[in-house]
Amino acid sequence: MIAAVFSLTALGVVLGLVLGYADRIFKVESNPVVDEVLAMMPGSNCGQCGFPGCAGAANALVDGKAAASVCPPGGKELAVALAAKLGISLDMSQVKDDGPQVAHVSEEICIGCCRCIKACPTDAIIGAAKQIHAVIREACTGCTSCVDRCPTEAMTMKPVPVTVQHWVWPKPAVAA
Amino acid sequence: MGFMDKIFKQPRWGVHPDDHKRPAADTPLRTLPLPARVYIPLVQHVGAAARPIVLVGDKVKKGQMIAEPGGNISAPIHASTSGTVIAIGEITAPHPSGLTLPAITIESDGKDEWIETKGVDDPFSLKPEEITKITAAAGVVGLGGATFPSAVKFSLGKRLEVSTLIVNGGECEPYLSSDDAIMRGHADQVIDGVRLIMHAIGARQALVGIEDNKPEAIAAMRKAAEGFDNIHIRPVPAWYPMGSDKQLIQVLTGKEVPADARAAELGVLVHNVSTCAAVHKAVRLGQPLVERIVTVNGGAVAKPGNIFLPIGTLVEELLAFCGAKETPARLILGGPMMGTPLPHAKTPVVKGASGILAFSAAEAEVPDAGPCIRCGSCSKACPMGLLPLEMAAHIRADDLEGSEAYGLQDCIACGCCSYICPSHIPLVQYFNHAKGELYSKERAKLRTDATKRLAEARTTRLEREAIEKAEAAARRKAERDAAKKKAAEEAAAAAKESTTEGAAS
Numbered sequence: 001m002i003a004a005v006f007s008l009t010a011l012g013v014v015l016g017l018v019l020g021y022a023d024r025i026f027k028v029e030s031n032p033v034v035d036e037v038l039a040m041m042p043g044s045n046c047g048q049c050g051f052p053g054c055a056g057a058a059n060a061l062v063d064g065k066a067a068a069s070v071c072p073p074g075g076k077e078l079a080v081a082l083a084a085k086l087g088i089s090l091d092m093s094q095v096k097d098d099g100p101q102v103a104h105v106s107e108e109i110c111i112g113c114c115r116c117i118k119a120c121p122t123d124a125i126i127g128a129a130k131q132i133h134a135v136i137r138e139a140c141t142g143c144t145s146c147v148d149r150c151p152t153e154a155m156t157m158k159p160v161p162v163t164v165q166h167w168v169w170p171k172p173a174v175a176a
Numbered sequence: 177m178g179f180m181d182k183i184f185k186q187p188r189w190g191v192h193p194d195d196h197k198r199p200a201a202d203t204p205l206r207t208l209p210l211p212a213r214v215y216i217p218l219v220q221h222v223g224a225a226a227r228p229i230v231l232v233g234d235k236v237k238k239g240q241m242i243a244e245p246g247g248n249i250s251a252p253i254h255a256s257t258s259g260t261v262i263a264i265g266e267i268t269a270p271h272p273s274g275l276t277l278p279a280i281t282i283e284s285d286g287k288d289e290w291i292e293t294k295g296v297d298d299p300f301s302l303k304p305e306e307i308t309k310i311t312a313a314a315g316v317v318g319l320g321g322a323t324f325p326s327a328v329k330f331s332l333g334k335r336l337e338v339s340t341l342i343v344n345g346g347e348c349e350p351y352l353s354s355d356d357a358i359m360r361g362h363a364d365q366v367i368d369g370v371r372l373i374m375h376a377i378g379a380r381q382a383l384v385g386i387e388d389n390k391p392e393a394i395a396a397m398r399k400a401a402e403g404f405d406n407i408h409i410r411p412v413p414a415w416y417p418m419g420s421d422k423q424l425i426q427v428l429t430g431k432e433v434p435a436d437a438r439a440a441e442l443g444v445l446v447h448n449v450s451t452c453a454a455v456h457k458a459v460r461l462g463q464p465l466v467e468r469i470v471t472v473n474g475g476a477v478a479k480p481g482n483i484f485l486p487i488g489t490l491v492e493e494l495l496a497f498c499g500a501k502e503t504p505a506r507l508i509l510g511g512p513m514m515g516t517p518l519p520h521a522k523t524p525v526v527k528g529a530s531g532i533l534a535f536s537a538a539e540a541e542v543p544d545a546g547p548c549i550r551c552g553s554c555s556k557a558c559p560m561g562l563l564p565l566e567m568a569a570h571i572r573a574d575d576l577e578g579s580e581a582y583g584l585q586d587c588i589a590c591g592c593c594s595y596i597c598p599s600h601i602p603l604v605q606y607f608n609h610a611k612g613e614l615y616s617k618e619r620a621k622l623r624t625d626a627t628k629r630l631a632e633a634r635t636t637r638l639e640r641e642a643i644e645k646a647e648a649a650a651r652r653k654a655e656r657d658a659a660k661k662k663a664a665e666e667a668a669a670a671a672k673e674s675t676t677e678g679a680a681s
Contacts, residue, residue, distance in 0.1 A: 043628035077620060122630035123637070141627050164219070167273040168612030171571070172602045
């Protein structure tokens, strides 16, 4: 009995040390730039870029396989930030940015099928079967994942309204 | 200002614009005839919008609460006249953007009938928290223009154990004289308000700073403060921006508010004289903040002066009452240095409106900006000790972070730099633009973080649901199996019984 306990404990200690050591030596370095780029992405993994989620897009960006304008929900702001971060040129004509958008449910044609709810990556749509759905504006990222799921075309994208609280003074025109 | 004063008293910052306060300040206070309709915006304070608690068609009385505070930092809104609520909808905000704000429209019944109000006879026997509560319920906000809810400031002062209350009677903005009017006409109300606020925040003394271009106000306030040893009336040099809290604190106490601290952390709290009078009315008379004194001034006004009016009156009606010499070339809410240009006159007067200025074409003329000659006048004028020329150069090149490194966030947007610039460069406009842009960037970042949290929460939810589903399926299967087994056993037992029975028979 005692011999068994001892031998197994010794085995555990030795194997543990070996594994711990192997973890240090054979550590897979993840590219820190990829992590930083990933932190800048919206993180909703909506897939509009054509890559497997935001992590995939971040990898492609760092490898130079994607343009800085890859992320539609990120818009112009993100494209500029990414171009500055990675030192790549940015073709602004490629960036389709109509300003920030949010999804909107036309209540008169919503049939309450719940399909959009399942598609939303940020759980921004509330509702139940056969009940009119509604979008929580604060949580909607404008990724448009829900738009194609709607069988009645009740889901549309609308620009985020500019309010007094969000309005910004224009930059003074520079004298020629 | 004498020669010696100039050397010893004149601050080393700021500018000294022509004050244009008289003759408007000397004309007696007038009361606006009751407007037919008032338009009361739900956002008249810093913080969350108020939530309406009345419906279209409701009859309301003057002073009745029509919208409740929408959050911790918010203020209720009260009806400013008696009548019927005829609309709850959007109205052009007194804001440079010309965008709309939700507002409640009341059609006056002409009686201007107050709701039953009850004041407190002996407020000093109340607990300080009670004064704060009454002030909050009366919707009192900072009337100097910042419109920060006063009660929130009281609680902050109480918590940080503020020892000195600074009462801001500076009114350094040219053209404006509404604070002057309240000090001249209602000094007793102001002083009583000061005592109430001191009681609410536990301050031991109050320093009332009044610019020395208002000798009548100083005399009236001195008279009203007689007998109160802990209230000191302190004339300060007429110098812009003396009415800015950080500058007034520095002149009155010698303390400088650090860049990353609030005034309350230095043991002082600043309140405007009009706010003090509003606190007096709220506590002693039980009247919420529904009326105020507004200065109407400017070259396009025929009879400038101070007007007492209900909040929510249209600027248009106010200007009609004062008469026009010419069509105003520009309308400004507040003072000419820091005020907001109004898109048109169909905007309501709000709690924070100390003045409405209608400028003639000559006054409103903006000269074309020339190149910066690096004379340094702006740095000399900046009351915060910043380098406006450097900050503006960075902003012009879209380097907002660079301007932040030069202390953009310490800029109080007083406009001294734009005023003094010999090349007429709109410096403060650059800073306002940059602050707005930086703020919206900050908000975008917060939004991205929130999105990430939501996406993660969804992932964990989906995982949890999958596990729960699997467990439920397993449980049901087990139940089914158990039921099947039981049925089989029963059947077997029954069969056995029948065989034994059959054997017995």
